[in-house]
Amino acid sequence: MKDVTVPICLQSWYTVHMMTSIYLDYNATTPIDKEVADAMAPYLYEHFGNPSSSHAYGRKAREAVENARVQVAGLLNCGPTELVFTSGGTESNNMAIKGAAFAAREKGNHIITSSIEHPAVLQVCGYLEQNGLSVSFLPVDELGVVSIETLDEAVTSETILITVMHANNETGVIQPIGEISAFARGRGILVHTDAAQSLGKIDVDVQKLGVDLLSVAGHKLYAPKGVGALYVKEGIILEKLIHGANHERNMKAGTENVLEIVGLGKACEIAKRDLEKNNNHMRAMRDLLFEKLKAGIPGLKLNGHPDNRLPNTLSVGFPGVKADILLSKLENVAASAGAACHSEGVHVSGVLKAMKVPLEYAMGTVRFSVGKYTAVAEIERAAEEIIREVSKLR
Numbered sequence: 001m002k003d004v005t006v007p008i009c010l011q012s013w014y015t016v017h018m019m020t021s022i023y024l025d026y027n028a029t030t031p032i033d034k035e036v037a038d039a040m041a042p043y044l045y046e047h048f049g050n051p052s053s054s055h056a057y058g059r060k061a062r063e064a065v066e067n068a069r070v071q072v073a074g075l076l077n078c079g080p081t082e083l084v085f086t087s088g089g090t091e092s093n094n095m096a097i098k099g100a101a102f103a104a105r106e107k108g109n110h111i112i113t114s115s116i117e118h119p120a121v122l123q124v125c126g127y128l129e130q131n132g133l134s135v136s137f138l139p140v141d142e143l144g145v146v147s148i149e150t151l152d153e154a155v156t157s158e159t160i161l162i163t164v165m166h167a168n169n170e171t172g173v174i175q176p177i178g179e180i181s182a183f184a185r186g187r188g189i190l191v192h193t194d195a196a197q198s199l200g201k202i203d204v205d206v207q208k209l210g211v212d213l214l215s216v217a218g219h220k221l222y223a224p225k226g227v228g229a230l231y232v233k234e235g236i237i238l239e240k241l242i243h244g245a246n247h248e249r250n251m252k253a254g255t256e257n258v259l260e261i262v263g264l265g266k267a268c269e270i271a272k273r274d275l276e277k278n279n280n281h282m283r284a285m286r287d288l289l290f291e292k293l294k295a296g297i298p299g300l301k302l303n304g305h306p307d308n309r310l311p312n313t314l315s316v317g318f319p320g321v322k323a324d325i326l327l328s329k330l331e332n333v334a335a336s337a338g339a340a341c342h343s344e345g346v347h348v349s350g351v352l353k354a355m356k357v358p359l360e361y362a363m364g365t366v367r368f369s370v371g372k373y374t375a376v377a378e379i380e381r382a383a384e385e386i387i388r389e390v391s392k393l394r
Helices: 008-018 033-046 054-076 088-102 119-130 147-153 177-185 258-273 273-298 323-329 351-354 359-363 374-392
Strands: 081-084 108-115 134-138 159-163 190-192 213-217 228-232 313-317 339-342 345-348 364-371
Touching: 033 258, 054 081, 054 213, 054 258, 081 088, 088 119, 088 159, 088 190, 088 213, 108 119, 119 134, 134 258, 134 364, 147 177, 177 190, 258 273, 273 313, 273 374, 313 359, 323 364, 323 374, 345 359, 359 364
Parallel strands: 108 134, 108 159, 159 190, 190 213
Antiparallel strands: 081 228, 213 228, 313 364, 339 345
């Protein structure tokens, strides 16, 4: 396999980081794309107007926000007016789940989610449960997938919302959102999906998915932290959570974060343009890492579905090794652990527990997530170091 060619605009970033740490934690966050930073720069220094102002400064800012709305809509295949800009995936999830639940209180009080959701969904559901709503947490199989059969068993006459993530942040496993939406549509139940991890890595088309609500997090697709969006299908009513002026179609009060909204828009434009190229590259880097680790570490276990997962995500269990200790020994590799050992015991992630991953493997689980900047040389260096340190720890 040939090494990747790094674009000139990224060579300074790439050179510095190749000389230090190998970043394999793209599911945690991504670096800001140089094209994104360049698009944002004029709105940091020059075009500082309030988009609600009627003068030239405000109009320039408003044009930038609406242009970004078109760019995000282009990636999601929705109408620009169906998008609300937020501070990120967490706010989008809160707005979707609480907003839908509060708006439909007269129709029912039951929500269905999965047992492998991000805390930004689980804790929102927990809050609603404490405030009188009923919540069902669907199990997953050993591959980490929700089944329509268990969903069917959980639905009641009071069910008003199903919220299931598009792709899991730890294993990368992709959920059957299209099937869930088709199931819910005939029963008059709203469907929300958290697409923070999937957007920019695989096709995320709201028409194909059939969802009513979809959450976006900018910093997962090379935009800044602190910006996101919520897709709200035309005609869906949400109760407003943040009150004030009538910004964002009167769905969320607060002056728009023009600088970062511009960044999110540009990142979505780039993601759409380069989706196939980036998908193929990330898949190649992920698979190369797995092949090398399998060859050098006996007993390695893949967590999650072998095929139906994000092209960049590799969750593996190292038997006989504690993940947090392994990561502390990796001086040149940045990744995430699936379990942590404390004086009071071992804390295994809820995702691994839900998948019934044996404790020996769960304790040694590490998530490696590659990105569009990951190079063959980095994968080779990382694999060598990981294999060496695992051998020492064993």
